[in-house]
Amino acid sequence: MTEEKFDAIVVGAGPAGSAAAYTMAKAGLSVVLIERGEYPGAKNVMGGVMYGRMLADLIPTFAAEAPIERVIMEERLWITTDDSAVILGHKTAAPHGEVPNAFTVLRAKFDRWFASKAEQAGAFLIPATVVEDLIMRDGKVGGVRTGRPDGDLYADAVVLCDGVHSFLAKKAGLQTREIAPHEVALAVKEIITLPPDLIQERFNVGEGEGVTIELYGAVTQEMGGYGFIYTNRDSLSVGVGALISHFMRTKVTPNELLERLKQHPLVQPLLAGGQVAEYLAHAIPEGGYRAMPRLYGHGVLIAGDAAMMVNGLHREGSNLAMTAGRLAGETVVEAKGRNDFSATSLASYRRRLEESFVLKDLKKYQHLPEFVDRHPELLRIYPGLVNLAIHEMLTVDGMPKRDKQRKIWKAVTARRPLWRLITDAYRAWKVIR
Amino acid sequence: MKLEEKLYLLSYKHDKQSHISIRDNDICGTACAKTWGRPCTTFCPANVYAWDGEKITASFENCVECTSCLTGCPYHNIDWRLPRGGYGVQYRNG
Structure with missing residues (x-):
């Protein structure tokens, strides 16, 4: 059998992985994008707010084609007790232009679309496939072993975007310690369907426009975290998250926490009449700068949740992931130009991240977790x-x-x-x- | 709404083999029970873990792959692996 060798393999078709694959494929590299779900997004969860600028850096015309739920016109912050809230917020009536600042998405739909853009750029998507190990060759990462029969694939560079608790970061030697329970949050959410016009009425916005509400205080029952309500086209994303270390201590179950939030007297009227369509849960890497793994090694780079790239205070994650994925892709494209995929050659990835908001913001809040x-x-x-x-x-x-x-x-x-x-x-x- | 009803709403592609196992049952019955009160039985959002009086049982078919148990088990006693490609939970909205 002839050996399957590519310029780059990307593991994980979330925002980081598809951004990396898109960047490299567009530059003419041969790229494989491997996803363990039956389709990109099948395993992926977030609150639901995404940011336009970093997506526009990759796909300037995304607003016309991406599966956007609602463009955010108002952001509210509720500081809650059991039966009251102090409410702060910002609302704009200014037209949002071609690149909306923030918008809601449903990840199963969005990730599928984003990965299809990488495919259109020339990347080869392999879904329903788990990468079980990395293949070392000549002292560097030189490929991946998948769960498929004869499933070894080789490449000059492997970009790890396999999400929180990355198994591959350990195998690559980038993550050398166990992640601690206070460095990860657990969030649960529900998709609650409501007719679009009722959402517009209840949240006082027009068609295609949306609202975010973050709830702090009593709703997390003395655990570090927050609740949220985000408007989608014909549903609400309603959820709550807290540090795993606090869940371990309080023994409050995530579902109890979510049910309590939904029954809060100020929340209940917003959800009334809605039907629960889906229940979701995911871990969020909240350890910040000090908990990050090494970001590159010989023949390997890491981006997104796998690299702890989440700014919890500002509700940002997918935008850091997309930027890091793009920068990882650009680094590999450059390394290809000089045919050198050693750690020294890939070190410019870290420099690029340091010059971007990604590491600047993560550094700024390094003591917050x-x-x-x-x-x-x-x-x-x-x-x-x-x-x-x-x-x-x-x-x-x-x-x-x-x-x-x-x-x-x-x-x-x-x-x-x-x-x-x-x-x-x-x-x-x-x-x- | 009960958790069981919520899990019932989800699409899964079920595998026959479990992707979860407990490394050492003694730890759950002794050290963890005493020091931590077996937190996996409460923090798991899909109610995968239960104490049957002798050991922790893992209803792997409920798992939504949030990965919390990888850090939430104080003894790293849960051997949680990725389900085989294409198997496990399949979110329709996400």
């Missing part, structure tokens, strides 16, 4: 205090406002002494400045 793990109580205390203060100020009961301020201050310091308020604020500022 540890902070969230250690101080879940802040997500109970502060939402409670903020709600209490605002509720008091808005309650018109004849008490003079100065007395109200005193009453609020007393109630706040009774629950959190002044020195703690100051140290909390200082710590929080330090991890997000």
Whole structure:
């Protein structure tokens, strides 16, 4: 049998993998894109918000053809207690132009489309196939062993985009330790169907326009995480996530957490009459910069969730993955030009990431994951205090406002002494400045 | 809504062989029970893991491949592998 040799093999047809495959195929490289699901997206889950800029860097005209659910016109932040919320938000009526900033997608549909773009550019998609091992040749990664009979494939470079808890990162020697429970969140969500016009009415937007709501505070029952409600065309993505370390400690089940969120008195009316169409769960790599694996080795690069490229605070992940996938692809294209796939040659991948927002943002928040793990109580205390203060100020009961301020201050310091308020604020500022 | 009803909504392509096994049953019955209270029986979003009084059973056919048990088992005692190509959960929306 003749040996199957390609310029590059990409493992995993999510946002990172399809971006890498698209970039390399477009530059004329022979590329194989391997996906373990029966179709790209079959295994992939996220909250549902994607960003346009990084996709437009690859496919400038995506807005006309990608399966976009709704373009986000309003983002709301709910700071919740069990029966109230302080609500912040931003809404724009400005036309979003050709490249919408943010939009919702359903990943089973989107990933299929995105992988088809890589195929159209010339990449060869092999679905329903698991990569079980990497093949080492001449001291470098030189191919993959798939679960298929005679399933060895060879390439000059292998790009690992196999998602959170990447088995291949370990096999490649890029990940040398076990990932800790506080470095991964577990999120569950439901797709709840509702007629489009009812969604538009309830969320006060027009056709094709959507809203995001992130819910902090009581809804995560003193675990580090948040809930979300995102509008799709004829459904809502409703979910909640928290650190696995906190799930282990509290013994709250993910489904209980989600049911509680859905039954929150402020959430319930938004979902009323909807039918649950699908239930989904996935781990999210939240360890940030300090938990990242090595990003390249001899003949191998890693991108996306597999490389911990998630900015949890800003709800970003797929955009980091697409950018990293593109940069990995460009690195391999360049390496092909000089026919050198050694780690030294591929080192420019890290440099490219460092110059981009990907590593700049992950570095900026490198201490945040540890902070969230250690101080879940802040997500109970502060939402409670903020709600209490605002509720008091808005309650018109004849008490003079100065007395109200005193009453609020007393109630706040009774629950959190002044020195703690100051140290909390200082710590929080330090991890997000 | 009960979890069982939600899992019933999902499409799976079922394999005959399990992709999950427990490495050492003693750990679940002793060290983990004492120190951690067998967290896999609560954090698993698809209720794959249950304690039957003697050992942890793994209903692998429920698994939605979230991979949480890879870090969530305090003893790395769950041998979780990727289902064979094309098998397992198949999300229609995602």
